Amino acid sequence: MAVISRGFFGRKREENPELPPGQYLTEDFPVLSAGPTPVVDLADWTFSIQTESGEVHAWNWEQLNALPQEDIHTDIHCVTRWSKLGTTWSGVSLDTLFAGVDTTNAYVMVHSYGGYTTNMPLADLMDGKAWIATSFEGEPLDPEHGGPARLLVPHLYFWKSAKWVHGLRMVATDDPGFWEQNGYHIYGDPWLEQRYW
Amino acid sequence: MVETRIQTPSARSIQLDVPGWPGNIAGQHLDVRLTAEDGYTAVRSYSIASVGDGERIELAVDRLPTGEVSPYLVEELRAGDQLEVRGPLGTYFVWHPTDTAPVQLIAGGSGIVPLMAMIRSHETSGSTVPFHLLYSVRSPRDVFFADELRALAESPHLRVTYVYTRQAPPDWPIAPARITTAAIAADAFSREENPVAFVCGPTGFVETVADIMVGLRIFAPLTIKTERFGGK
Ligand SMILES: Cc1cc2nc3c(=O)[nH]c(=O)nc-3n(C[C@H](O)[C@H](O)[C@H](O)COP(=O)(O)OP(=O)(O)OC[C@H]3O[C@@H](n4cnc5c(N)ncnc54)[C@H](O)[C@@H]3O)c2cc1C
Numbered sequence: 078m079a080v081i082s083r084g085f086f087g088r089k090r091e092e093n094p095e096l097p098p099g100q101y102l103t104e105d106f107p108v109l110s111a112g113p114t115p116v117v118d119l120a121d122w123t124f125s126i127q128t129e130s131g132e133v134h135a136w137n138w139e140q141l142n143a144l145p146q147e148d149i150h151t152d153i154h155c156v157t158r159w160s161k162l163g164t165t166w167s168g169v170s171l172d173t174l175f176a177g178v179d180t181t182n183a184y185v186m187v188h189s190y191g192g193y194t195t196n197m198p199l200a201d202l203m204d205g206k207a208w209i210a211t212s213f214e215g216e217p218l219d220p221e222h223g224g225p226a227r228l229l230v231p232h233l234y235f236w237k238s239a240k241w242v243h244g245l246r247m248v249a250t251d252d253p254g255f256w257e258q259n260g261y262h263i264y265g266d267p268w269l270e271q272r273y274w
Numbered sequence: 275m276v277e278t279r280i281q282t283p284s285a286r287s288i289q290l291d292v293p294g295w296p297g298n299i300a301g302q303h304l305d306v307r308l309t310a311e312d313g314y315t316a317v318r319s320y321s322i323a324s325v326g327d328g329e330r331i332e333l334a335v336d337r338l339p340t341g342e343v344s345p346y347l348v349e350e351l352r353a354g355d356q357l358e359v360r361g362p363l364g365t366y367f368v369w370h371p372t373d374t375a376p377v378q379l380i381a382g383g384s385g386i387v388p389l390m391a392m393i394r395s396h397e398t399s400g401s402t403v404p405f406h407l408l409y410s411v412r413s414p415r416d417v418f419f420a421d422e423l424r425a426l427a428e429s430p431h432l433r434v435t436y437v438y439t440r441q442a443p444p445d446w447p448i449a450p451a452r453i454t455t456a457a458i459a460a461d462a463f464s465r466e467e468n469p470v471a472f473v474c475g476p477t478g479f480v481e482t483v484a485d486i487m488v489g490l491r492i493f494a495p496l497t498i499k500t501e502r503f504g505g506k
Contacts (some may be wrong), residue, residue: 079307079309079313079315079358080309080356080357080358081309081310081311082308082309082310082346082355082356082357083355084346084350085308085309085310085316085346086310086344086351087308087310087314087315087316088316088342099315099317105505105506107477107502107504108477108481109413110367110502111281111367111487111499111500112484112496112498112499112500113484113485113487113498113500114481114484114485116488116490152275157319158317158318169317191495191496192495192496221481258365259364259365259366260363260364260365260366273363
């Protein structure tokens with residue numbers, strides 16, 4: 078049962094059906110990271126998908142940018158309770174990247190420059206639900222927001238949209254990544270408020 | 275809520291009695307939820323300045339002039355009021371008394387709060403691991419926990435250095451300025467000592483400091499841990 082906070086009136090009143098429970102709207106773009114922002118040189122940048130057979134599919138910066146680019150209009154929801162509505166990104170769909178990839182594993186461990194990892198089911202990356210994003214609001218993605226490229230999986234809390242993404246590894250089980258080992262929920266659905274475990 | 279104490283012109287610390295509080299590790303935070311009479315709620319995270327097993331915990335909150343929650347906590351909240359809290363949360367930005375690496379702490383403003391918990395844990399556990407605190411504040415009046423830090427800095431195992439960004443004490447050798455590479459390098463351990471670092475404060479401060487630290491090449495990857503409080 079809620080305790081009424083004497084003398085607290087709050088700022089915003091309108092109910093916004095686009096906001097998941099416990100989220101508030103922000104016009105800023107706050108930063109959630111557990112360490113420094115890594116410096117990634119585009120000349121050395123690669124993105125790869127490694128399957129259970131050890132096969133590696135890799136793209137350098139030019140190769141990634143030569144793939145079909147999609148514009149994405151989406152809302153984003155951070156576990157620290159801010160949401161931004163109607164953001165615009167562009168990047169390459171994971172459907173495109175997985176087109177030639179043969180795997181029977183149902184889970185993915187996402188690896189980033191800087192050493193961070195996050196886990197999710199492969200199904201959450203397929204069918205137009207996820208991208209490797211390289212621009213935000215028409216500009217190259219800022220390093221502090223994950224540039225040069227971040228995973229974009231907007232239907233999950235935003236830590237799953239791994240910044241500085243470097244590669245995906247197909248795995249048989251849904252083992253927790255860095256954020257999930259450090260207290261965040263294994264799946265992270267904002268509409269179910271799966272913040273912490 | 276038990277008691278509040280003025281810390282700086284814009285901040286105060288808040289003592290809470292939390293029945294059933296399981297205790298917390300230095301560096302953890304909790305979520306505070308405020309509920310208006312019409313059921314509207316607002317939740318924000320606050321670091322825990324206290325450590326250990328007791329049911330009395332301490333927070334310290336800086337008022338953001340346009341904020342929704344922090345002005346309420348700093349100006350409105352009184353002894354006897356009830357607050358809803360959830361926690362302790364976070365297992366990454368934490369320091370354990372059994373940790374053995376030298377520790378570099380860098381705080382901007384209210385970013386001192388989780389680092390204060392680490393300093394208190396270091397003191398009460400009798401740890402002899404060297405701690406360096408570099409604390410960036412606008413002016414001497416903006417130091418949180420000023421008396422306690424002065425007393426704790428008597429320890430041979432803790433060194434406290436201030437960076438003043440707007441106004442320095444009269445006899446201070448350095449003109450007020452934002453934190454610089456030189457200030458961080460001067461306070462740093464050597465690479466051979468395998469130090470770890472905790473950096474906490476407003477997002478822009480943490481970005482600046484962490485970038486400088488990466489550039490110094492003293493710290494191994496993943497040994498610089500950061501907590502960004504928000505803002506620019
Ligand atoms: C893990 C964690 C621990 C935290 N611990 C503490 C703590 O110990 N003490 C403390 O005082 N705060 C702490 N914060 C910040 C706190 O959660 C709130 O964000 C802060 O009190 C502002 O809330 P508000 O409702 O008053 O402002 P809001 O209404 O949320 O924001 C008002 C305006 O201020 C900006 N803003 C938000 N946060 C900051 C900031 N930190 N600096 C500058 N501008 C900002 C916003 O972008 C917005 O424009 C912590 C944050 C996190 C994520």
